[in-house]
Amino acid sequence: MTDAPRSLGQRKADTLARLVSPVLDAWVSTDGPNLVPLTLAWFQDRLVAATDRTTPTAKSLITTGRARVGLGPTRDVVMIDAVLDRWLPVTEAPEIGDAYVAQNDWDPRTAGPSYIFLLLHPTRIQAWREANEIPGRTLMRTGTWLT
């Protein structure tokens, strides 16, 4: 049994609620193919990832500037295309670090000097549950909310 499709406004509300919810676990893919599970934060309309500067994910993001992010479960999907806004060492970002810790369950600033924050700017956001929500799944296009 499948629920009726949600309105665009409801999907936006559900998506924003999820983006600010505690422990924002996500799948992040960059070129490669590369795919890793990361815990993100939502800070000033940016997705914040924290990882070691030497990981394939950090290197690919800094080189290509692009990522695609999925929030699960796979039958309640939020899919985000994003571009890299900027990155900086965790030790030089007290405000971002505080926001990250407030939302999540660990502090990347304790992970060592090679850890960085990567701020991703969403350009497209889609949200759907089952096949009946595939039409109208786009909530944001070229950085602008459609609702």
Place this chain on the structure above:
Amino acid sequence: MTDAPRSLGQRKADTLARLVSPVLDAWVSTDGPNLVPLTLAWFQDRLVAATDRTTPTAKSLITTGRARVGLGPTRDVVMIDAVLDRWLPVTEAPEIGDAYVAQNDWDPRTAGPSYIFLLLHPTRIQAWREANEIPGRTLMRTGTWLT
């Protein structure tokens, strides 16, 4: 509170149990970056995806031959690097179709003539839950189980 890390053998058993479990939802990334949620099947040591021949995922897989597959949730991860073994129209694969339907909750053979099965050959499999399982997370390397 975190459980003790599982042995390599236990991780293999858990992973194989998950691969044959009903409704194998997964995140699949190919070059692009491209990332989509797909329902897979496990058939003769291959991951079986079903999608339209015209999707970016099918095109990228057929062009590059490579994918990275994540089974969630993100704190009980199975990560699979795979290469494309072969692909064929769903209408020409009765045995694969039967296996797909037996494991999942829909039949791609009803989706139209442009749907195809893509058979992915795992080359590396890793499994971990929390940080304490990151050491020893590799279960398969160059197509061979390590346990």
